[in-house]
Amino acid sequence: MEVKNPVPFLKDALKQLFEKPVTESFPAGDPPKAAPEYRGRIVYHPDLCINCGTCLRVCAPQAMTRTMEPVEGGDRVTFTFDMTSCTFCRLCSDFCSRKAIELTDDYMIVGTKHEDFLVSGTFIKMKPVKKPAPDAAAAKPAPAKPAAEGTPAASPAPEKK
Template structure:
C-alpha cells in the first residue's frame, strides 16, 4: 500500500476544469417560482394583518402610532426568522407583499435583514351626534 493513496487522483484533478460555479463573479438566475427576499409595497397595504396571522415563525410585526391624520402603521418583515413559505403574499388581499427572485442575503448587520414600510391609515370620519328634539310647545 502507498503512503499517499490519493496522490494520483489529486494530480489528475490539478489539470481538470473546476466543477464549482463561479458565483458571485458570474451571476446566477434563481429557478422559476423561487421564493426569495420579500418586497413590501406600503402604498398598497391596508393594514388588515392577515399576513401576521398566517406567519408561523412570527416574522412579521405591525407597529401602530396615533398621529393627527389617523394611524401611522409600520410593517416589519424579519428575513432572519422568515421561512419564505409565501403564505403572507398568498393571503394579502392587496398584493402588497411579493417574494422576489433575490436570493443573496448575506449581511454583517442583522438590521439589514429587516424589510419594512410605513403608511398613514386614515380613520373614518366621525358621524355627527344626533341632537335630541326638545318640545317647547306642549
C-alpha cells in the same frame, strides 16, 4: 477476451477536454437566476397595504411586527419584516388581498448586521370620517327597516314548500 479499444475512455477523455466545465463559475461571474416562483427577499409595498393583519396571523415564525402610533385622523402603521426569522413560505403574500407583500427571486440575503435583514414600511391609515349629527338621527329608524322587511322575506319561503 478480445480488447476492442486499446486506450479505454479515450473518446470520453477527448470529448471532456473541450466541454464546458460542470462547475458553475459563480464567484467569478454574475450569480445565476433563480428558478421560476423562487421565494427570496421580501419586498413590502406600504402604499398598497390596508392593515388587515392577515399576514401576521398566517406567519408561523412570527417574522413580522406591527407598530401603530396614533396621529391626527388615523394611525401611523409600520410593518417590519425580519428576514432572519422568515421561512420564506410565501403564505403572507398569498393571503394578502392587496398584493402588498412580494417575495422576489433575489436570494443573496447575506449580511453582517441585523439591520441588513429588516424590511420595513410605514403608511398612515386614516379613520373613517364621522358623519354629521343629522345623519345619526336619520339612522335610528334604519335598524327597524330590515326587521320589517324580514317578515315578508321569510313568508315566501314556506309557500315554496
